Amino acid sequence: MKIATWNVNSVRTRINHVCDWLQANPEVDVLCLQETKVIDADFPHAPFIELGYQTYIYGQKSYNGVALISRSPLEDIQTGFASVLGEINEPNLDEQKRLITAKFGDVQIVNMYVPNGSEVGSEKYEYKLRWLKLLKEYLQTLLAQNPNVLICGDFNVAIADLDIYDPKGRENKVMSTDVEREALDKVLNLGFKDVFRKFESGGGYYSWWDYRSGGFSRNRGWRIDYHFLTESLYNRATASAIDVEPRKLIQPSDHTPVIVTID
DNA sequence: ATGGCGAGAGGATCTCGA
Numbered sequence: 077m078k079i080a081t082w083n084v085n086s087v088r089t090r091i092n093h094v095c096d097w098l099q100a101n102p103e104v105d106v107l108c109l110q111e112t113k114v115i116d117a118d119f120p121h122a123p124f125i126e127l128g129y130q131t132y133i134y135g136q137k138s139y140n141g142v143a144l145i146s147r148s149p150l151e152d153i154q155t156g157f158a159s160v161l162g163e164i165n166e167p168n169l170d171e172q173k174r175l176i177t178a179k180f181g182d183v184q185i186v187n188m189y190v191p192n193g194s195e196v197g198s199e200k201y202e203y204k205l206r207w208l209k210l211l212k213e214y215l216q217t218l219l220a221q222n223p224n225v226l227i228c229g230d231f232n233v234a235i236a237d238l239d240i241y242d243p244k245g246r247e248n249k250v251m252s253t254d255v256e257r258e259a260l261d262k263v264l265n266l267g268f269k270d271v272f273r274k275f276e277s278g279g280g281y282y283s284w285w286d287y288r289s290g291g292f293s294r295n296r297g298w299r300i301d302y303h304f305l306t307e308s309l310y311n312r313a314t315a316s317a318i319d320v321e322p323r324k325l326i327q328p329s330d331h332t333p334v335i336v337t338i339d
Numbered sequence: 340a341t342g343g344c345g346a347g348a349g350g351a352t353c354t355c356g357a
Contacts, residue, residue, distance in 0.1 A: 085356080086346055111356085113347070138347050139355065192357055200355095232357070251357065286357070288343035298357080330345080330357080 077338050078104045079185060081228040081301055082322075083284070083331035087112040087143065088120055090329055093322055095123050097333065098145070101319075104335065105147050106180055108187035110230045112141035119143070136173040142187050142229070143176070150178035150185075157214050169203075169210050177218065183309065183338070184222045186215070188229040193250045201250065204232070208259040215266055219306070226338075227268060228303040230284075230331065233260045235270065238279040239299035251300060268304035271336050272316045283318055284331045291330075292323055303336040312339045 080101070084090040087109060098107065112119065112135050119133045124145055134155040135141035144150060154160050154177050156170040164170065174189040191207050194200035218225055233256045237243035246252035264270075272281070282297025291297065305313060315337040323332040 089346065111346095192355080194355080194357085230357095249357095284357070286343080287345055291344090300357080327345090 077106075077180070077183070078335055079106050079108065079180075079226060079228065079303065079338070080104045080333050080335045081108040081110070081187070081230075081303065082333040083110040083189070083230040083301060083329060085111050085113070085329040085331065087141075088114055088118075089327070091120050091123055093325055093328065094145075095127060097319075097322055098124075098127055098129065101335070106150070106185060107145040107333075108185065108228050109143040109145065110141075110187070110189035112143050113138060114141060132176065132178060134173045134176045140172045140174050140189055142174060142189055144178055144185070144187055146178075146180065148180075150180055153178045157210055160214050160217050161210075164210065166206060166210070169207055174207075175214075179222075182222075182224050184218055184225045186218065186225065186227040188227065188231075190230060190232045192232045193256065196248055196250055196253055205255065205259050208256075208263060212263045212266065215263060219266060223306055224309050225268075225306045226303060226309055226336075228301075228334075228336075230301050231260065232300055233257060234298045234300055235260065235302070239282070241282065241296045241298070251298065264304055267306050269307070269310045271303050271305050271310055271313045272299075272318075272334070274310065274313055275316050281318055283334055285323065287330050301331055301334050303334065305336070305338075309338055313337065314339055
């Protein structure tokens with residue numbers, strides 16, 4: 077099976093790019109989208125249905141929003157933290173639509189859009205850290221039900237200096253502080269491994285490039301979109317790749333798709 | 340370089356992203 081993740085920065089603006097990509101990559105079983113930026117009532121289902129896909133969505137106005145685009149029907153769709161955890165202590169962590177999970181065969185797929193955090197020390201930064209803390213509880217609950225968990229999406233954290241074009245000063249930059257890395261590490265220490273690094277140990281591989289200052293043409297990127305797999309799935313993985321082609325198109329998303337192949 | 344670019348909402352110029 078192939079599972080892809082792509083922060084499309086508005087599914088309506090990018091609908092042609094996404095549909096073209098699906099047609100060029102027919103072997104992808106499930107495409108996990110982030111930043112759909114559309115309320116559920118306005119989600120563009122039709123183009124996906126016409127191509128033969130099922131759509132599962134969790135959106136809101138203007139910001140955030142996630143979706144699963146799948147060749148075959150998925151089971152047990154759950155959205156937000158509370159659908160898995162029951163009542164949560166901080167309901168505001170579910171106000172932003174960032175989390176959708178479903179079963180695909182024996183695999184629990186979790187598609188997420190981790191908060192960006194804005195600036196170190198800001199209210200949004202604290203929100204990001206609280207969100208990651210609750211994410212650990214959420215995944216613990218899912219893991220208790222199924223050991224085959226794949227989490228993917230836009231994590232808004234570069235987990236290593238190798239994943240940043242220029243790590244100088246990264247200690248004080250959002251997406252690369254030690255505090256954020258430690259918060260994500262606590263999640264990953266539940267038993268998740270970065271499958272991209274099973275196949276590629278070198279630097280220079282990124283999934284996001286700033287629109288500004290010619291970020292892409294100068295390859296000034298960050299690798300912040302990942303698939304993290306539990307041990308059993310990690311061992312079954314046979315490939316993982318970043319497809320930079322969509323980032324070269326006119327009016328692109330600032331992120332590009334990342335794909336994992338699992339036997 | 341505290342800017343650069345892009346999207347959405349709304350109808351000029353904000354907020355937000357990363």
